[in-house]
Amino acid sequence: MVSGTRLPIVLPKPGASVNLASFPATQGHRVAESAVNIERVTESVEALKAEFEAHRYICSDQIATAVYLAYHLRKPVLIEGPPGVGKTELGKTAATIFGLPLIRLQCYEGLDEAKAIYEWKYGKQLLYTQVLKETLEEVLQGARGFAESVSRLHEFGDIFFSEAFLEPRPLLKALREEQGCVLLIDEVDKSDHEFESLLLELLSDFQVSIPEIGTVKARREPPMVFLTSNNTREISDALKRRCIHLYIPFPDTDLEQRIIHARVPEIPPRLRRQLVTFIQELRDLDLKKVPAISETIDWARTLLLLHTENLDPQLVRDTLNVILKFQEDIDNVDVEVPVLTNKAVKS
Amino acid sequence: MDGTLTSFIAALRNAEVRVSTAETLDALSAVGLVGYDDRELLKNTLSLMLPKTVDEKETFADTFDRFFAFEDVDGALDAGDPGGDGQGDGDAGTGAGGGEDAPGAGAGNRKSKNAFLAAATKEEGEEELGHGEMPPPRSALGELLMLDGRVALTVRMVEVAKAVNLEQIQVFTQKGLYTRRIMDEMGLPHLQREINELRMRGGLPERRLSQELSKRRERLREQVRDYVERQFLLHADATGRRLREELLRKVKLSNVEHRNFRLIQEIVFKMAKKLVALYSRRKKVFRRGHLDLPRTLRGNMGYDGNIFDLKWKSVKVDRPKVFAICDVSGSVANYARFMLMFLYSLEEVMPKVRSFAFSSDLAEVTELFERNGIEDAIAKTLRDYGGGSTDYGQAFEDFRHKCLDDVDNRTTIIILGDARNNYGDPRTEILKEMYDRAKRVLWLNPEPRATWNVGDAEMRRYVAHVHQAEECNSLLHLERFVGNLLRTVQ
Numbered sequence: 001m002v003s004g005t006r007l008p009i010v011l012p013k014p015g016a017s018v019n020l021a022s023f024p025a026t027q028g029h030r031v032a033e034s035a036v037n038i039e040r041v042t043e044s045v046e047a048l049k050a051e052f053e054a055h056r057y058i059c060s061d062q063i064a065t066a067v068y069l070a071y072h073l074r075k076p077v078l079i080e081g082p083p084g085v086g087k088t089e090l091g092k093t094a095a096t097i098f099g100l101p102l103i104r105l106q107c108y109e110g111l112d113e114a115k116a117i118y119e120w121k122y123g124k125q126l127l128y129t130q131v132l133k134e135t136l137e138e139v140l141q142g143a144r145g146f147a148e149s150v151s152r153l154h155e156f157g158d159i160f161f162s163e164a165f166l167e168p169r170p171l172l173k174a175l176r177e178e179q180g181c182v183l184l185i186d187e188v189d190k191s192d193h194e195f196e197s198l199l200l201e202l203l204s205d206f207q208v209s210i211p212e213i214g215t216v217k218a219r220r221e222p223p224m225v226f227l228t229s230n231n232t233r234e235i236s237d238a239l240k241r242r243c244i245h246l247y248i249p250f251p252d253t254d255l256e257q258r259i260i261h262a263r264v265p266e267i268p269p270r271l272r273r274q275l276v277t278f279i280q281e282l283r284d285l286d287l288k289k290v291p292a293i294s295e296t297i298d299w300a301r302t303l304l305l306l307h308t309e310n311l312d313p314q315l316v317r318d319t320l321n322v323i324l325k326f327q328e329d330i331d332n333v334d335v336e337v338p339v340l341t342n343k344a345v346k347s
Numbered sequence: 348m349d350g351t352l353t354s355f356i357a358a359l360r361n362a363e364v365r366v367s368t369a370e371t372l373d374a375l376s377a378v379g380l381v382g383y384d385d386r387e388l389l390k391n392t393l394s395l396m397l398p399k400t401v402d403e404k405e406t407f408a409d410t411f412d413r414f415f416a417f418e419d420v421d422g423a424l425d426a427g428d429p430g431g432d433g434q435g436d437g438d439a440g441t442g443a444g445g446g447e448d449a450p451g452a453g454a455g456n457r458k459s460k461n462a463f464l465a466a467a468t469k470e471e472g473e474e475e476l477g478h479g480e481m482p483p484p485r486s487a488l489g490e491l492l493m494l495d496g497r498v499a500l501t502v503r504m505v506e507v508a509k510a511v512n513l514e515q516i517q518v519f520t521q522k523g524l525y526t527r528r529i530m531d532e533m534g535l536p537h538l539q540r541e542i543n544e545l546r547m548r549g550g551l552p553e554r555r556l557s558q559e560l561s562k563r564r565e566r567l568r569e570q571v572r573d574y575v576e577r578q579f580l581l582h583a584d585a586t587g588r589r590l591r592e593e594l595l596r597k598v599k600l601s602n603v604e605h606r607n608f609r610l611i612q613e614i615v616f617k618m619a620k621k622l623v624a625l626y627s628r629r630k631k632v633f634r635r636g637h638l639d640l641p642r643t644l645r646g647n648m649g650y651d652g653n654i655f656d657l658k659w660k661s662v663k664v665d666r667p668k669v670f671a672i673c674d675v676s677g678s679v680a681n682y683a684r685f686m687l688m689f690l691y692s693l694e695e696v697m698p699k700v701r702s703f704a705f706s707s708d709l710a711e712v713t714e715l716f717e718r719n720g721i722e723d724a725i726a727k728t729l730r731d732y733g734g735g736s737t738d739y740g741q742a743f744e745d746f747r748h749k750c751l752d753d754v755d756n757r758t759t760i761i762i763l764g765d766a767r768n769n770y771g772d773p774r775t776e777i778l779k780e781m782y783d784r785a786k787r788v789l790w791l792n793p794e795p796r797a798t799w800n801v802g803d804a805e806m807r808r809y810v811a812h813v814h815q816a817e818e819c820n821s822l823l824h825l826e827r828f829v830g831n832l833l834r835t836v837q
Contacts, residue, residue: 045381045388065381065391072380075373080401114641120648129652161648212649240399241367247401 042071056262057093066246076203076225081248083230084292091226095182104184105170107191113198117208119167125160161212180221189229196239203242253280264300274311278344291323299323313338355414358581362410364403482552486541488534492563507532514582526575596822618826619692668699668757674764675733676706682793684725686763689825691721704728706735709745740774747777754784763791766806773805778812791819
């Protein structure tokens with residue numbers, strides 16, 4: 001910093017308050033015709049379900065109802081279920097369907113408000129402090145005595161804690177989206193209890209409080225919030241109370257076949273039936289990590305790549321590592337493979 | 348219909364699904380959105396709004412089916428109601444059959460009416476024979492009974508049930524009482540009198556009516572009994588159970604009858620779950636020495652970046668290590684059973700429980716608990732180590748030999764026993780050694796305090812070398828004790 005440089009920043013006029021609304025939202029305007037479309041889609045649970053299917057997400061009535069309620073009641077959805085049943089995918093697909101930007105917050109232990117809601121731009125603040133020092137003289141010119149100097153400085157307000165120095169993090173960003181957005185708070189069970197409490201205000205009133213500035217409310221459209229949890233720990237009652245609670249279990253044979261059909265359409269129906277039956281049988285075994293839908297899809301792709309037409313024990317053995325993620329499980333299942341394959345082929 | 352929803356929620360609460368007032372309001376607005384028309388949709392909607400765990404969802408599904416089963420019949424009959432009024436469109440149809448209420452179509456009308464009757468009541472075999480003139484019944488209930496649509500009857504029944512406060516039914520012995528009250532309230536005495544009079548008067552039409560009425564009365568009684576039964580399951584089953592649980596909490600554990608073990612176990616799990624919820628938060632301990640730079644900078648921005656409020660990195664406290672030493676000799680075995688059950692149900696907050704069992708020789712049973720379910724493990728422990736005569740001295744000696752080295756200043760040792768040493772050497776010096784090494788040594792004695800030093804009990808000597816000695820002989824004691832334990836070790 002060269003000394004004597006003119007102050008490059010424009011100080012707000014004395015007494016001027018910082019207006020939150022004057023800051024531009026990041027999202028452009030949505031086209032009007034998509035609004036009509038959304039109206040049609042959210043008209044009934046069936047329409048929503050069909051739309052999800054069109055986006056290659058096959059959902060049960062329960063799931064469609066949850067999204068339907070979430071859209072109309074503007075309530076967050078807490079999605080629980082074993083890993084790999086499409087919890088995160090549901091949030092993503094919903095964002096596509098409603099034509100809203102997706103803002104995703106991945107939770108982990110130690111996540112705090114500085115990373116989730118907002119942070120001050122310290123670097124900028126320090127830099128500006130330096131610059132300000134240089135011009136202090138100018139500001140205080142003509143002031144007589146300490147008291148007058150202080151009162152003159154006061155008139156400038158807390159510019160360092162104003163919007164210009166605010167670094168918005170996902171939650172704040174979500175609130176400030178002009179047209180609304182889909183906020184996906186992923187694996188909320190991985191975060192600490194403290195963070196859960198932070199979420200409460202956001203979830204019930206769609207607002208966050210920043211001590212230095214005040215309360216930031218959602219723009220016209222509050223975001224649609226999806227929270228996912230893998231049940232590694234109990235989510236607090238306070239949080240659950242504010243949400244629609246959706247539990248996604250493993251799908252039954254029929255649903256899973258349709259999912260595979262939607263995701264891997266090239267696979268022949270016979271093989272599809274066989275592999276789904278096999279996976280379903282596998283889920284009944286005592287395994288460390290039960291294969292989920294995502295594994296079924298991976299396996300289907302693998303089999304497709306290998307130009308398979310029918311399951312046979314040798315092939316299953318060779319590709320077992322696609323669906324099972326622990327050596328222990330693979331060893332255990334290895335013995336059962338012929339029986340299970342046989343069952344699957346006969347189905 | 349809001350009344351229906353609130354009473355459904357009452358039933359849910361009774362089935363131990365926790366529903367808050369806020370959730371009730373949410374559910375109301377959700378139902379306002381989807382309506383009551385589509386049963387499946389309603390069920391999906393409510394199951395998203397009300398239950399908040401997987402277990403609760405199952406309970407919810409049961410309760411929903413039971414609760415709305417009745418409403419469903421009601422609805423179907425509602426649709427069929429015009430049939431009862433003589434329009435004769437057959438069963439629960441929408442009336443698309445074709446305008447048979449034209450005056451000329453008398454025969455057809457009658458025929459379809461009979462079909463409806465048979466469909467609705469399903470046991471009209473005998474009645475077909477004695478078909479003929481019948482005088483109209485005079486009592487109110489009789490009229491209702493002879494009206495073919497069951498709707499009016501059902502509606503009346505529900506009304507009466509409300510009037511006699513059926514929802515407050517508490518124990519199953521009240522079922523008969525409530526059935527009778529409802530029947531009486533509906534006008535059974537009058538009907539009874541009428542039936543008797545008709546029979547006495549002796550004319551064929553009168554006798555026919557009397558027979559018909561008593562048949563229908565029986566059917567009604569059946570229906571009322573069914574209804575009471577359903578309401579009992581919805582409203583009272585859990586209440587009676589709660590009463591029993593409340594009692595079992597206070598009863599001395601050695602007096603618990605075998606048939607109640609299962610229930611006790613459930614209570615233990617429930618208590619443990621409560622404690623887990625209470626203590627699963629890990630507290631932080633602030634350790635000086637590691638400056639947390641980002642947090643310090645942030646925390647001091649309010650002072651324009653002058654750093655004078657320092658923030659330190661924190662570490663999380665290790666969860667407590669618990670050693671449980673249980674006397675499993677005859678007199679204390681039952682207590683040991685429940686204490687072990689409790690400790691192992693607390694796995695989430697106390698993952699490091701090592702347990703030892705002794706009557707004379709002491710052995711570690713931790714592994715047994717890891718490999719088997721709690722119940723099996725307890726049974727095996729009691730079988731293998733229980734039953735001998737107690738020798739605390741020997742047990743302490745064994746403990747010192749086996750794992751005193753593992754005891755450190757984070758360990759809590761819990762000893763469960765009556766300290767009845769059969770006049771053997773108490774070996775208090777070993778207990779003192781444990782006391783010196785461990786963070787805490789706690790002694791639980793199932794006997795009341797007054798008898799602690801009577802006879803061969805060595806409690807007086809042992810108490811000198813423990814941090815705390817408590818009387819513990821019911822689930823309530825146990826809960827209080829474990830709660831304290833968690834509070835102090837964290």
